[in-house]
Amino acid sequence: MVSRCLGFGVCRWNGEVLDCRLVDELKNEVDFIPVCPECEIGLGRPRPPILLVQKNSALTLMQPATGLDLTSMMVTFAEKFLQSLPQVDGFFLKCKSPSCGLAGIPIYDTLDAESPLNKNGAGFFAQAVHRFFPDTPKVDEECSDKESFLELFK
Numbered sequence: 001m002v003s004r005c006l007g008f009g010v011c012r013w014n015g016e017v018l019d020c021r022l023v024d025e026l027k028n029e030v031d032f033i034p035v036c037p038e039c040e041i042g043l044g045r046p047r048p049p050i051l052l053v054q055k056n057s058a059l060t061l062m063q064p065a066t067g068l069d070l071t072s073m074m075v076t077f078a079e080k081f082l083q084s085l086p087q088v089d090g091f092f093l094k095c096k097s098p099s100c101g102l103a104g105i106p107i108y109d110t111l112d113a114e115s116p117l118n119k120n121g122a123g124f125f126a127q128a129v130h131r132f133f134p135d136t137p138k139v140d141e142e143c144s145d146k147e148s149f150l151e152l153f154k
């Protein structure tokens with residue numbers, strides 16, 4: 001499974017698609033299943049950015065420009081999607097995303113905070129990937145070497 005913005009579709013918050021050299025190199029060797037969790041929960045392209053926000057003891061997925069709390073929609077989508085996936089060899093996800101990022105995602109304490117509390121978060125879709133597929137290989141797009149990728153996912 002792969003984050004759709006990594007060369008498969010115009011779905012980033014800013015209306016862009018990323019060129020991903022690794023995906024280009026692997027397209028003929030790997031059966032990718034692309035998905036954009038933010039588009040799947042109905043967010044537009046482009047869209048105001050979203051953030052991880054700590055509210056009391058709960059981590060939430062918020063869109064500051066609209067005040068929308070997207071946590072429940074994202075968790076519901078992620079769980080349903082991941083439960084319906086065919087067997088996969090691994091996950092190749094976009095880094096630095098509050099949805100797809102596997103680790104190192106900033107967590108804020110308010111919607112308008114200028115700096116994060118910490119950078120210890122994982123995106124909400126990625127959290128579900130960790131929960132449902134704890135032993136399945138996962139990398140983000142900073143893995144740029146084809147041979148290491150194929151070794152990890154074989």
Ligand code: SF4
Pocket residue numbers: 003004005006011012013035036037038039094097099100
């Ligand atoms: S990082 Fe994930 S949610 Fe964000 S645009 Fe890419 S696929 Fe969609």
